[in-house]
Amino acid sequence: MAPDRVPDASALRGVVVAAHPGPALAVTVLVGLLVLAQGLAAGRGILVVAAVLAGQLSIGWSNDLVDRARDRTAGRTDKPLATGAASVTAVRVACLGAVAACIPLSVALGPRAGLLHLVCTASGWAYNLGLKATVWSWVPYAVTFGGLTAVVTLADGEAPPWWWPVAAALLGVGAHLLNVLPDLDDDAATGVRGLPHRLSRGRIAPVAAAVLVAASGVALVGAAPPIPVAVGVGVVVLALGAVVVRSRGRTPFVAAVAVALVDALLLVVAR
Incomplete structure (x- = not known):
């Protein structure tokens, strides 16, 4: 058709x-x-x-x-x-x-x-x-x-407070790396070579995880929530970072979105 x-x-x-x-x-x-x-x-x-x-x-x-x-x-x-x-x-x-x-x-x-x-x-x-x-x-x-x-x-x-755009920009870069990951072969076959394509396949997820964790670190420094909240956010983000590194398909990108949601909820709670 x-x-x-x-x-x-x-x-x-x-x-x-x-x-x-x-x-x-x-x-x-x-x-x-x-x-x-x-x-x-x-x-x-x-x-x-x-x-x-x-x-x-x-x-x-x-x-x-x-x-x-x-x-x-x-x-x-x-x-x-x-x-x-x-x-x-x-x-x-x-x-x-x-x-x-x-x-x-x-x-x-x-x-x-x-x-x-x-x-x-x-x-x-x-x-x-x-x-x-x-x-x-x-x-x-x-x-x-x-x-x-x-x-x-x-x-x-x-x-905005300085850390809002900084953390969000880092989240965006991490999401970009992971969004492209499942499509690397198709992109290569059609001539698309963005930043993720210039990294080896094995490096994309670890680099993205590091960027996402850094974004959450910036959010934690800026928001300065109570220690129990900060510890909880840190544990959740590190766990999601592990999912990013170890999983396949679209799951790493979903984990990146989850990190972004956790950071955004942190802003609401810390307000």
Whole structure:
């Protein structure tokens, strides 16, 4: 079946899957936790979360649109545009709709927060459009994850504490390394050589685990929670780091998301 022609019954599911809903939802939830930690008013917090969700959806859909030919070449059965489970036209419309929502929602956050959120979203698009295949593939993740923390505080008229963007940027880099890990062979076959591809397969997980633990260390230093809380967070993060190193498939990436959630919850508890 041609990728542009799909039965109506399967079109919606294909479009949703093409948005990378798991990562998009994870980032949005993390931002929601930061909103709680910042103590934003309900209406303001919802606006921030809505803007971030729209931006993340646009990044996910643009990724599959840009990589459609590459995914077909690699035989990616998990990519709806590559298998024909989603209509290219429908995904394009959805992507444009997400962009059309992201821009006014960002502007509504105010000039500083809004502009920064648009930069974070553009950074994700830059990854899709070519940076993913260079040694600088980690930069969009660092910029987007770190920048989103500042979006939350700037929406409240404040600069973030130094450790928010630093910890978040490290989390983003760790997530990038692990997100690519299962796709190394497919990427190599289609000419993608980002930072993770330039590391040996055996080094990616240990390096990512070290980066994630460092991110949590920064969060602990900045938040300065009570000792029992700090010990508990440390134990959980180290255990998740072990999962990152020892597991296979998508599990290391899920563990990275769990580390990010633990760190974000730390901010809420320590507030």
